[in-house]
Amino acid sequence: xxxxxxxxxxxxxxxxxxxxxxxxxxxxxxxxxxxxxxxxxxxxxxxxxxxxxxxxxxxxxxxxxxxxxxxxxxxxxxxxxxxxxxxxxxxxxxxxxxxxxxxxxxxxxxxxxxxxxxxxxxxxxxxxxxxxxxxxxxxxxxxxxxxxxxxxxxxxxxxxxxxxxxxxxxxxxxxxxxxxxxxxxxxxxxxxxxxxxxxxxxxxxxxxxxxxxxxxxxxxxxxxxxxxxxxxxxxxxxxxxxxxxxxxxxxxxxxxxxxxxxxxxxxxxxxxxxxxxxxxxxxxxxxxxxxxxxxxxxxxxxxxxxxxxxxxxxxxxxxxxxxx
Amino acid sequence: xxxxxxxxxxxxxxxxxxxxxxxxxxxxxxxxxxxxxxxxxxxxxxxxxxxxxxxxxxxxxxxxxxxxxxxxxxxxxxxxxxxxxxxxxxxxxxxxxxxxxxxxxxxxxxxxxxxxxxxxxxxxxxxxxxxxxxxxxxxxxxxxxxxxxxxxxxxxxxxxxxxxxxxxxxxxxxxxxxxxxxxxxxxxxxxxxxxxxxxxxxxxxxxxxxxxxxxxxxxxxxxxxxxxxxxxxxxxxxxxxxxxxxxxxxxxxxxxxxxxxxxxxxxxxxxxxxxxxxxxxxxxxxxxxxxxxxxxxxxxxxxxxxxxxxxxxxxxxxxxxxx
Numbered sequence: 249x250x251x252x253x254x255x256x257x258x259x260x261x262x263x264x265x266x267x268x269x270x271x272x273x274x275x276x277x278x279x280x281x282x283x284x285x286x287x288x289x290x291x292x293x294x295x296x297x298x299x300x301x302x303x304x305x306x307x308x309x310x311x312x313x314x315x316x317x318x319x320x321x322x323x324x325x326x327x328x329x330x331x332x333x334x335x336x337x338x339x340x341x342x343x344x345x346x347x348x349x350x351x352x353x354x355x356x357x358x359x360x361x362x363x364x365x366x367x368x369x370x371x372x373x374x375x376x377x378x379x380x381x382x383x384x385x386x387x388x389x390x391x392x393x394x395x396x397x398x399x400x401x402x403x404x405x406x407x408x409x410x411x412x413x414x415x416x417x418x419x420x421x422x423x424x425x426x427x428x429x430x431x432x433x434x435x436x437x438x439x440x441x442x443x444x445x446x447x448x449x450x451x452x453x454x455x456x457x458x459x460x461x462x463x464x465x466x467x468x469x470x471x472x473x474x475x476x477x478x479x480x481x482x483x484x485x486x487x488x489x490x491x492x493x494x495x496x497x498x499x500x501x502x503x504x505x506x507x508x509x510x511x512x513x514x515x516x517x518x519x520x521x522x523x524x525x526x527x528x529x530x531x532x533x534x535x536x537x538x539x540x541x542x543x544x545x546x547x548x549x550x551x552x553x554x555x556x557x558x559x560x561x562x563x564x565x566x567x568x569x570x571x572x
Numbered sequence: 573x574x575x576x577x578x579x580x581x582x583x584x585x586x587x588x589x590x591x592x593x594x595x596x597x598x599x600x601x602x603x604x605x606x607x608x609x610x611x612x613x614x615x616x617x618x619x620x621x622x623x624x625x626x627x628x629x630x631x632x633x634x635x636x637x638x639x640x641x642x643x644x645x646x647x648x649x650x651x652x653x654x655x656x657x658x659x660x661x662x663x664x665x666x667x668x669x670x671x672x673x674x675x676x677x678x679x680x681x682x683x684x685x686x687x688x689x690x691x692x693x694x695x696x697x698x699x700x701x702x703x704x705x706x707x708x709x710x711x712x713x714x715x716x717x718x719x720x721x722x723x724x725x726x727x728x729x730x731x732x733x734x735x736x737x738x739x740x741x742x743x744x745x746x747x748x749x750x751x752x753x754x755x756x757x758x759x760x761x762x763x764x765x766x767x768x769x770x771x772x773x774x775x776x777x778x779x780x781x782x783x784x785x786x787x788x789x790x791x792x793x794x795x796x797x798x799x800x801x802x803x804x805x806x807x808x809x810x811x812x813x814x815x816x817x818x819x820x821x822x823x824x825x826x827x828x829x830x831x832x833x834x835x836x837x838x839x840x841x842x843x844x845x846x847x848x849x850x851x852x853x854x855x856x857x858x859x860x861x862x863x864x865x866x867x868x869x870x871x872x873x874x875x876x877x878x879x880x881x882x883x884x885x886x887x888x889x890x891x892x893x894x895x
Contacts, residue, residue, distance in 0.1 A: 323704075325823075374883035380830045383823055384878040391871025503708060516702045548719030555712030562701055562709065 270525035273512055276564065277528045280535055288542055298421060300534050302489065305427035307504045308530040309482035311512075312434045313364070313475025314505040315526045319438070320471045321451035321518030322378035326367060327479040327505055329389040331498025334360050334483030336397045339404040339493060349406035357480045363389070364476020368469035382472075386502075393495050401494035404487050413488025423485050430481065434523050447471060451518030508533055511561055532561065595833055596845050598884055603848050606855045613862045624742035628809065630854040631744040632657070632802040634847055636821045637828035638751065639798035641846035644829055646771040646791045647838025648703040652692065653799050653825050655714035657818025660685060660803020662718045665727025665813025674733050681804045682797060688714060689796020693789035711822070718815040727813040737808040744805070751798075755843050763790050772839025828853050831881055852881065 285292025310327050317324045337356045338349075363385065370381040404410075415422040438444040446467050449457035458464045482501065487493045512529030514521025536557050540550045593600075616622040636653050643650050660681050668677035688710075696706040737743050758764040766787035769777035778784045802821070807813050832849030834841030856877060860870045 370879060370883065374879075375886045376879060376882045377830060377836055379836065380827065380878065380882055383827060384875040384882075386875075387823075387871050387878070388875025391868050391873075391875065394868040394871070507705070507708065510702065510705045516704055546720070546723070548716045548723065551712045551716030551719060553716075555709045555714075555716065558709040558712070559695070559706065562705060563699065 270513060270522055270528065272564070273525050273528040273532060276561065277532050277535065280532070280539070284535070284539055284542075288539075291538075291542065296538075298419075298424075300538055301424050301531070302421045304531045304534040305421075305423045306482050306486050306489075307501060307508055307533060308427050308527055309430060309478050309485060310501045310505040311508040311526045311530055312430065312523060313478035314509050315512070315514055315521065315523045316434075316438070316447060316471050317378070317475050318506075318509050318514055318516060319451050319518060319521050320447045320468065321454060322371060322468070322471070323506070323516075324367065324382045324472065324475045324479075325379060325502060326363070326382040326386040326389065327475060328498040328500070328502030329386040329393075330360050330363055330476055330479035331483040331486060331501050332393060332493070332495060333363065333389055333498075334480040335487040335490075335493035335497045336393055336402060336495060337493075338406060338409065338484060338487055339402045340396065349408040352406060353408055353484055356484065357477060360480025360483070361473050361477045364473040364479075365469055367476065368472030371472065372465040372468040390495070397493075397495055399495065401492045403492040406487075409484065409488035410491075411488075412485060413491070423489065426481075426485065430478070431523065431527060434478075438523055443467070443470065448519060452520070504530075504533055507558060511558070592842050593844075596842070596848065598888075599832065599845065599848055599852070599881065602881055602884075603852045603855070606852060606859060610855050610859050610862070613859065620742060621740060624740070624745050626854075626858070627742070627745035627748055628738050629858065630851060631748055632806050632809075633821070633824060633828060633850045633854050634748055635751065635798045635802035635805070636825040637832070637846045637850035638755065638843060639795040639802070640825035641829040641832065641834045641841065641843055642767070642791045642798075643703070643795050644771075644834045644836060645767055645838060645841060646788045647774065648696065648788065648791065649826070649836065650692070650707040650792075650795060651704060651822055652707040652711040652714055653795075654818040654820065654822035655711040655718065656685065656688060656796055656799035657803040657806065657821050658815055659688070659714050659718045659721075659818075660800030661807040661810075661817055662722040662727070662803070662813040662815050663800070664804040664807040665729060666721055668730055668733065669728050674730060678804065681800045685797040685800030686793045687796070689799075690789060690793035692796070693792025696792070697785050697788050715815070722813050722815050725812060725814040725817075727807075729808050729811050731811075734808045734811050737805060747805075752843070752847065758794075763787050767791060768839050770838070774838075824853060825850075827878055831878065 281292065281297070290296060310331060314324055314327060334356045337359065338352050341352045341355050367378075367382050367385055370376045370385075371378050374381075376384075412422050412426065417425060438447065446457065446462050449460070449462055450464060450467055450471075454464060479498075479501075483493075483498060486497060490497070508526050508529035509521070510516055510529075511532055512521070512523075512525030512527070514525060536554060540553050540557075543550075543553070545553065611617045614622070617626060636657060639653055640650060663681050663684055664677055667680045668674050670677075672680065692707055692710045695701060695710075696703045735741075737747075759767070763783075763786065766777065766782045766784065769780075769782045770784040770787045774784050799818075799821075803818055806817055810817070828850035829841070829846045830836075830849070831852055832841065832845030832847065834846050834849075853874075856874065857870065860873055865873065
């Protein structure tokens with residue numbers, strides 16, 4: 249009796265915690281914050297850390313969908329374009345009778361999910377490689393956006409967004425609270441539902457999961473739809489924080505989301521990982537960027553530092569297991 | 573030996589090539605259709621001057637598509653292609669007017685490409701880090717280097733060199749043919765032979781004594797070389813250097829390689845496919861320009877055509893099965 253309990257729940261060891269990639273990433277973030285707080289007065293102040301978390305919330309939201317897609321063995325290169333679609337789209341669908349602005353937000357989130365579904369359709373039914381499908385989608389969206397919105401920034405007059413971007417509930421920004429709630433839901437779906445289990449199965453071995461009864465096509469569609477939805481949510485948040493949307497506002501979030509996923513220990517090859525690692529991964533990225541901005545360097549050196557730090561962190565946490 | 577009757581290898585060569593072309597017929601048809609449309613819109617294409625002008629707009633994309641295809645054949649990928657192209661352009665624009673002169677500048681561009689590519693390869697292969705994220709980080713470092721060398725567009729290329737490469741000469745076409753021939757030669761060397769083996773089945777190849785890691789690192793080095801040379805050509809075309817000029821090439825190189833049937837998992841695909849893919853992309857852009865599409869509509873059309881071209885085999889397969 250006792251023996252079976254032990255195999256189901258292996259005894260807790262400190263060493264096993266150190267091998268947990270999500271925990272390691274948290275540890276690195278904490279270390280960087282403590283060192284930076286001592287080295288640079290003002291870095292560790294509550295206001296600054298809160299600001300960093302606000303920035304991380306956007307990357308974190310985009311990275312939810314990216315984590316799902318990567319775990320399922322794909323990749324989504326259209327998230328940056330979808331963030332832009334929703335940041336530019338909300339002001340465009342604003343209606344006069346819609347005083348709270350909720351309708352515009354819901355309509356845009358539905359549109360973002362629809363774009364994700366189209367990605368999934370191409371990947372699942374037309375068998376287009378995810379990288380090329382989402383890339384083509386991003387190119388397509390970029391063109392459509394410029395056609396619709398032109399090159400100018402569009403201001404949003406949307407009370408809901410203004411609240412989302414600026415309100416503080418007991419001192420915590422509304423965006424961070426949104427991120428926390430959505431993250432909890434994302435983690436629960438990933439680790440405690442059949443859908444989450446199917447994602448891991450699909451990423452580890454699509455053929456085996458198809459043979460064991462997973463509806464590969466429907467699961468693929470769903471996972472890209474989730475990615476579209478979270479990218480749309482991130483776009484709404486960005487618009488709320490910025491006050492205006494413009495073409496190109498979402499571009500930085502594409503590479504940031506992939507970097508956050510990989511730094512968080514999710515295998516880029518699919519089949520293993522967790523959103524629990526992506527959360528500190530996103531915070532880590534924002535922290536590095538903030539640190540580099542603090543160091544007064546030219547654009548070239550900043551870029552070199554950023555790349556080198558990502559490589560270094562990768563060495564610490566991102567080793568792929570040897571396949572030989 | 574050679575005056576014997578056709579050897580076994582000779583009899584096998586053409587059937588093998590036909591086999592390798594089989595999955596590319598669809599692409600070749602689409603490319604031919606676009607080239608015909610282009611020639612119809614712009615009859616000047618069917619002359620030496622017209623073709624050499626077109627080759628000049630095609631060459632950089634063809635080179636980066638080769639760079640990406642080499643990596644994808646070994647099972648890797650590079651997101652640093654665009655940054656490397658910019659670096660090549662910047663180095664060319666800053667060294668060629670200096671004491672090194674044009675030959676020194678070409679050497680500097682070539683060696684920096686080889687070195688940076690090899691370094692990326694060593695980090696990704698020897699340290700067993702995922703290529704996509706190593707090259708993502710490398711793209712930041714390389715873009716930073718380019719910005720350090722030339723913070724804003726500037727520098728210069730000697731006028732005679734620009735005229736030689738990008739003037740009224742068929743130099744671009746000759747370089748392209750040369751690149752394709754050199755690729756054939758490289759495939760005949762032991763490292764080139766290992767390339768497909770390392771991509772198709774790394775474990776099996778390793779056990780059979782194929783230098784898998786060396787072949788992969790060599791692929792990264794060659795990919796860096798091709799990218800910086802593309803940058804050199806762009807610098808010659810524009811007459812100056814620009815630290816962000818190559819950015820669009822990362823995604824376009826992947827698009828061209830995938831259009832050409834090169835698989836992401838390694839070992840699948842051919843260089844002729846990747847080159848045809850890059851031809852399709854550049855003819856497409858030229859045709860849309862001639863049809864008077866606004867630049868914006870080109871994005872929309874490009875996205876649709878890429879999806880269409882990649883999905884075509886699957887759609888026809890389904891259609892056939894349904895009948």
